[in-house]
Amino acid sequence: MRQLENLQRRRLPPLLLLVAASMVLQCCSGVMVPMSDEVMGMMSFKTGLQDPYGALRSWREDDTSPCGWVGVICDRATGRVSEINLVGLSLAGQIGRGLVKLDELQTLNLSFNNLTGSIDAEVAGLPLLKKLNVSNNQLSGPIPPLFANNGNLMLLDLSSNALTGPISDNFFTTCQSLVSLYLAENLLNGSIPSSVASCAQLTDLSLAHNRFSGTIPGGLGQLKGLMDIDFSHNLLSGTIPADFGALRNLTSLSLMDNQLTGSIPAELSNCVNLLAMDVSQNSLAGTMPPEFQSLSSLALFNARNNMISGDFPAWIGSLSRLQVLDFANNKFTGTVPKSLGQLQVLQVLDMSGNLLWGNIPVELGLCQRLQSLDLGYNNLTGSIPPELLALNVQFLGFAGNTLTGSFPAIGPGHCPFLQFLDVSGNMLEGPLSPQLGQCSNLVDVNFSGNRLSSFIPAELGSLPSLSYLDLSKNAIDGVIPPSLGTVSHLTVLDLHHNLLVGEIPPQLGNCTALANLNLAENRLSGQIPDNLTNLTNLAILDLSSNNLTGDIPLGFESMRSLQKANISFNHLTGPIPASGAFANASEVSGNAGLCGVLVGVACPPGAPKPIVLNPNNTSIVHVKREIVLSISAIIAISAAAVIAVGVILVTVLNIRAQTRARRNASGGIESVPQSPSNEHLSLGKLVLYKRPQKASNQDWLASSAQALLNKQDEIGRGGFGTVYRAVLPDGNTVAVKKLLVASLVKTREEFEREVNLLGKVHHRNLVALQGYYWTPQLQLLVCDYVPNGNLYRRLHERRDGEPPLRWDDRFRIALGTALGLGHLHHGCQPQVIHYDLKSTNILLGHNNEVQISDFGLAKLLPALDSYVMSSKFQSALGYMAPEFACPSLRITEKCDVYGFGVLLLELVTGRRPVEYMEDDVVILCDHVRALLEEGRPLSCVDVMLHPYPEDEVLPVIKLGLICTSHVPSNRPSMEEVVQILELIRPILNARESQ
Structure with a gap:
């Protein structure tokens, strides 16, 4: 042992110290067992790694053979290492040269780790190596000449790293054994080497999501076994090589999002096994080759966002296995072929943004599996076939045509899954069908810019998921139905430029999710309801050009969310509120009875003054100063929110583009159906x-x-x-x-x-x-x-005799959830967003230890579901951040923070996020926020918690409210949430130790 201590004092390199220590210990024991070259090499490799979870703890230098180590497989005949498989072990560090000692290694799989540095050419050039997979790491630098010393590689997967630079043209000169090549999702540039055509055994070639430029190299048609080509998301130019037609085994061809020109070569019709072809988002022109009708296996055909012209081919109806047909935003002319009705398995049909004319064929009603149909922005005429409403479609788009007649009657059982309906910008006439209320899953409805008359059906108030309703620019008369006030998720209500009469129903004040309310250019009368000041999310209010009378409700003064209010050209009287929403004189003009600085008219003595809240008033609620979130902090954050809430204005302005955004989502479909x-x-x-x-x-x-x-x-x-x-x-x-x-x-x-x-x-x-x-x-x-069920059951569905969760348990659940989310947001590379946080996904193990489930699963959805993403979250009602309702906003980790805030309030109150009463709907975060503003926040605490520590419960309530801020930038990060909860944790620990 003294010898070992002397060696340590000499500060030898780790590998030499390891070898020397082994020899010293063996000598001292009286047995000299030599360390094999393989053990020595692999231990050298291990010393260059960080192993946070101890996955390689079985790798010991005193073993004579590595064959029993984790991730190591040896050849039975020779006893030599033939395979190393260390997938997904969170290993960091670099790929050390010690692996060069493994001269009989055939498979090296280090994928899904956090490895950095460059790829060692000697390791990759091991003479017997057949499979090298280092994908999904953080490797950088250029790709070394891997095939120079190794002509046996069959699989090379370097995808999802940060590799840079061009690939030399002679890179593939000795790749005769290569079967699968994956270089996608790197930073590679330059041209695609023409030498890749010498890889005679190649079946899979993926170079997607790089910066390759130049033309697609010729000669790929010589690779008779090639089945999958993916060059998408690059900067490639030139034409699609005609020799691709020689690839009889090709099943998938993806060239989307490049700069390709020319026409689609007719020779591709020889690829009789082709399942998916995606050439979208290029500059392709010409007409569709009629020879393509021989592609009988084709399931996905995506050519959107090009300049393809000519009459839309009727022969496409013979491609009986088509599931996705997307030709949006081209220059097709002619009519919509009746033969499309023969596509019995078709799910997506998008021909929007072309120059098509004629009627919508009723034969489309025969496509029984159709889920999304968009024929918008063409020159279509005639009426909408009622057969289309009998399908199980989720999206129907006919906007921007010249369709006439009335909207079809909806029969019993029709439109069971319809969520998005856009018929705006046509010439539809007649009344709006009351049967529209039968389409119970409707989320977006847009009838604007037509010639509809009669009244707004009260049945629209029975649509529980409706968030966007636009009936503007029609000739609808009658009154605004009070039943619309029951639509709790309504975000946009646009009824402007109609012939509506009567008063504004005060029930609209119950639509607490409203961000845009536009009732301008009608014939409305009566006063502005005071209830509209309850709309805490309202950002835009337009009541201009009506016959409204009376005073402006003073409650508008305290509406922090309101950014734009137009009440011009009415008959309003009294003082103008002094808030920022009434800062433009043009938006209050045309009301002779108004007074105030804005219009230069002094208000008469005795006129009521607008209410001004004192932000420094501390009498609302008393909070101990030692708690990290005081009421003054809430007020300070709220003041900052007034500045930042301008984001809401941008959000609302983008909401009107919502339907088209969903339609365009189909352009990203890259799925390859089997x-x-x-x-x-x-x-x-x-x-x-x-x-x-x-x-x-x-x-x-x-x-x-x-x-x-x-x-x-x-x-x-x-x-x-x-x-x-x-x-x-x-x-x-x-x-x-x-x-x-x-x-x-x-x-x-x-x-x-x-x-x-x-x-x-x-x-x-x-x-x-x-x-x-x-x-x-x-x-x-x-x-x-996880055996003990979920948090939802423990809070809301306790079994008989089962005790309620104590406060200490609930606090631990909150902290465990915060730690888990914090790891997803800040400890994973790339970052993982949960998307669907709710109490049913909080599983409880032994001693109520939290285990979060279903994180990141939204990434597994088919691209098709981008149309109906919101339907996947209907079970998360009440946990969803406001930005989910606006596709123009990017979904970030702050959506999870919002859901966590709701979860905190659920733990404290024992109430569900949304509760449906007999005549009301209670949104939990709004309810608790109102109680805080009234100075009695603790009145919401679950009665099952009594007695409880006020010095802990109160800051948790406040944290929940800040996490559920409607402005994403005002919400804390999960790291900050954990820090706040851990400030409260010593109080809990001190009480437990008493």
Whole structure:
């Protein structure tokens, strides 16, 4: 031992110290066991890594062989290392040269870690190496000449790193064994090397999401086995090579988002096995080759945002397996072919933004699986076929045409799934059908710019999910139905430029989500209802050009959200409120009876003065100064919100583009659907991130994937799928989530990329993903099983005799949830956003230890669901941040912070986020905020908590309200939330120690 201490004092390099220490210990024990070259090399590799979770703890220098180590597989005949598989272990550091010692290594998989530095050419050039996968790391620098010393590589996956520079033209000169090449999602530039055409065995070629420029190299048509080409999201120019037509085995061709010109070559019709072709977002011109009608396997055809012209081809109706057909924003002429009705499996049809004319064919009503139909912004005439409303569509778009007649009558059972309806900018006449109220899932309705008459149906007030209603620029008369006041999610109500009469119904003051209310240019009379001042989210109010009388409600003075108010050209009297929303004289003009500085008319003596709140008034609520969130802090943040709330104005102005934004979302569809034939049903891939304790576990899961989904084992349902409990042969229990997706799903490559990112997320407060199972028809996620149910059940559905959660338990749940979310937001690379935080996704383990489930699953949705993303979150009603209702705003981690704030209030109050009373709807965060403003915030505390520590509960209430600020920038980060909760934690610990 003294010798070892002397060696340490000499500060030898880590590897030499390791070897010397081993020799000293062996000599002292009387047995000299030499360290093998493989052990020495792998221990050298380990010393260059950071292993935060101790995944490599079994790697010990005193072992004579590495064959029993985690992630190491040896050849049975030679006993030499043949495979290293260290996927998703959160390893950091660089790929050390010690692996050069493994001269019989065949597979090296270091994907989904946090490795940095460059790729070592000697390691990659090991003579027997066949598979090299270092994808999803943070590797940088240029790609070394990997094939110079190794002609055996079959798989090379360097995707999702930060590799830079061009690739030399002779890079692929010795790649005769290469089968799969993945370089996507890097920073590579320059031209695609022409030498790639010498990789005679290549089947998969992915260079997407880089900065490659120049033309697509010729010669790729020589690669007869090529099945998948993905050059999307680059800067490629020139034409699509005609020799692609020689690729008889090609199943997927993606060239989207480049700068390609010319026409689509007719030679591609020879690719008879093609399932998906995406050439969208280029500058392609010419006409559609009629030879394409031979592509009988084609399931996805996306050519949107080009300049393709000519009459829309009728032969497309013969492509019987088409599921997505997107030709939006081109220059097609002619009529919409009746033959499209033959596409029995079609789900998405988008022909908007062309020059099509004629009638909408009723034959489209035969497309029974259609989910999205957009024919907007053409020159279509005639009426809307009622057969289309009998389909199970979710999106119907006919805007910007010259359609006439009345909107079709809606029969019983029609429009069961319709969510977005846009018929604006046409010439529709007649009344608005009351049966529209039967379409119970409607979210957006736009009838603006038509010639509708009669009245607004009161039945619209029965649409529970309605958030956008635009009936402007019509000839609708009658009164505004008071029933609209029951639509609690209504964000935009635009009725301007009609013939409406009567008074503004005070019930509109119950639509607390309203951000834009436009009733201008009508014949409304009576006073402005005081209830409108209850609209705490209102940013734009336009009541101009009506016959309104009376005073302006003084409550507008205290509306912090209101940014623009136009009350001009009415008959209003009295003082003008002094708030910023009434700062422009032109927006109050035309009211002879108004007085105030803004119009230069002094108000007569005795006129009531506008109410001005004193922000320094501390008598509202008394709070101890030692608590980190005092009421003065709330007021300070609110004052800052007044400045920042300008964001809301931009948001609301973008809401009117909402429907088109959803329509354009179809342009991003990059899914590659599988062939509908039954030959694929039996092909499944099972991946488990941790090697099963018994091999039978993996075999059983792979063979029994469908059988384990028994109804009696169902333990939960959500927006993303159904969860089942399954017991493995070794007695271990897992949770299996069967994902709910349409038949059009992500490709296996895309699915695996997203799932593997989630699989590398590890934290004590997050449910660990153990693996997945994938076929085109069935996708399963295998997770840890958490036995004690979820927070929703413990709060709202307690069993008889089950005690309520104590305050200490609730506080620990809040802190555990904050720690888990904080890890997703700040401890993962790339950042993970939960998207669907709610109490049913807060699972409780032993001693109510929090485990958050379903994080990041929105990334697994098919691109098709970008139309109806909000429907996936209907079960999260009350937790959703306001920006979810506005597609123009980017969804960030602050949406999770909003949901966490609601969760805090749910823990404190024991109430659900939204509660439906007999004649009212109570939004939890609005209810608690009102109680705080009234000076009695503790009156909302769950009666089951009494007695409780006020010095802890009160700051948690305030934290919840700040987290649910309507302005995202005003919400704290989850790191700040954790810090605030940990300031309260010593109080809790001190009480427990007493």
